[in-house]
Amino acid sequence: MSNSENKTESRIIVTADGSHSVYNTQMGLHYHSIFGALQESQRVFIELGLWAAFERFDAIRVFEMGFGTGLNALLTLLEAEKTGRAIAYTAVEAYPLPLDEARELNFDEILHSHSLPALHEAPWNGPVAITPHFQLTKQEGYLQQFSSEDRFNLVYYDAFAPEAQPELWTAELFEKVAGMLVPGGILTTYCSKGYVQRNLKAAGFTVEKHPGPARKREVLRAIRN
Numbered sequence: 001m002s003n004s005e006n007k008t009e010s011r012i013i014v015t016a017d018g019s020h021s022v023y024n025t026q027m028g029l030h031y032h033s034i035f036g037a038l039q040e041s042q043r044v045f046i047e048l049g050l051w052a053a054f055e056r057f058d059a060i061r062v063f064e065m066g067f068g069t070g071l072n073a074l075l076t077l078l079e080a081e082k083t084g085r086a087i088a089y090t091a092v093e094a095y096p097l098p099l100d101e102a103r104e105l106n107f108d109e110i111l112h113s114h115s116l117p118a119l120h121e122a123p124w125n126g127p128v129a130i131t132p133h134f135q136l137t138k139q140e141g142y143l144q145q146f147s148s149e150d151r152f153n154l155v156y157y158d159a160f161a162p163e164a165q166p167e168l169w170t171a172e173l174f175e176k177v178a179g180m181l182v183p184g185g186i187l188t189t190y191c192s193k194g195y196v197q198r199n200l201k202a203a204g205f206t207v208e209k210h211p212g213p214a215r216k217r218e219v220l221r222a223i224r225n
């Protein structure tokens with residue numbers, strides 16, 4: 001399921017907290033909140049997702065819907081090294097960013113880290129040990145076609161908004177994602193729309209609403225029943 005022929009047209013932007021994001025000019029979509037990419041990722045995926053998973057599970061397997069800029073992967077890697085907890089991280093991405101664009105992202109500068117190039121340069125479709133506690137598998141392709149023997153403890157559901165990609169927010173696709181999680185596994189997402197909550201519930205999740213990052217009243221954490 002290689003999509004190397006899919007060329008993205010994108011440019012880097014600076015969000016309100018100083019961290020970069022990407023704007024897809026073809027689709028007219030931002031990869032993160034323009035009010036702060038770093039703040040959004042930290043709140044939605046690390047605080048509500050990873051920290052909760054640390055409390056529930058020993059070894060952690062994370063699945064990310066949409067590798068994109070690698071910001072969520074980098075923040076997760078930094079948590080793995082800070083805590084000494086082993087994390088196996090799998091991300092699916094249908095339209096990988098060009099490497100030269102990824103190299104311009106300022107996340108390492110802002111986070112005082114140096115691992116972003118290794119995340120982007122890691123080969124696709126196989127596990128790579130990036131740091132002692134962080135193993136990365138980037139799978140090029142569509143979530144709809146993704147399959148794995150592994151069961152995950154945590155899903156970062158970071159698809160483009162439902163207005164742009166409604167097919168990624170259906171009860172059917174959430175059922176597939178629920179099947180990828182262990183019982184009690186966690187899914188977090190920045191989108192709290194009513195029908196997203198309903199579709200998650202229909203797919204077998206218990207849905208919690210939590211205060212979001214800057215200018216975002218609510219975000220979701222869903223637990224697989």
Ligand SMILES: C[S@@+](CC[C@H](N)C(=O)[O-])C[C@H]1O[C@@H](n2cnc3c(N)ncnc32)[C@H](O)[C@@H]1O
Binds near residue numbers: 066072094143160
């Ligand atoms: C909102 S962006 C988030 C990206 C990333 N998590 C980040 O922090 O930069 C959504 C990502 O999903 C990817 N994507 C879109 N449709 C997809 C699909 N059907 N399967 C897998 N990835 C997809 C996009 O190319 C994009 O990188």
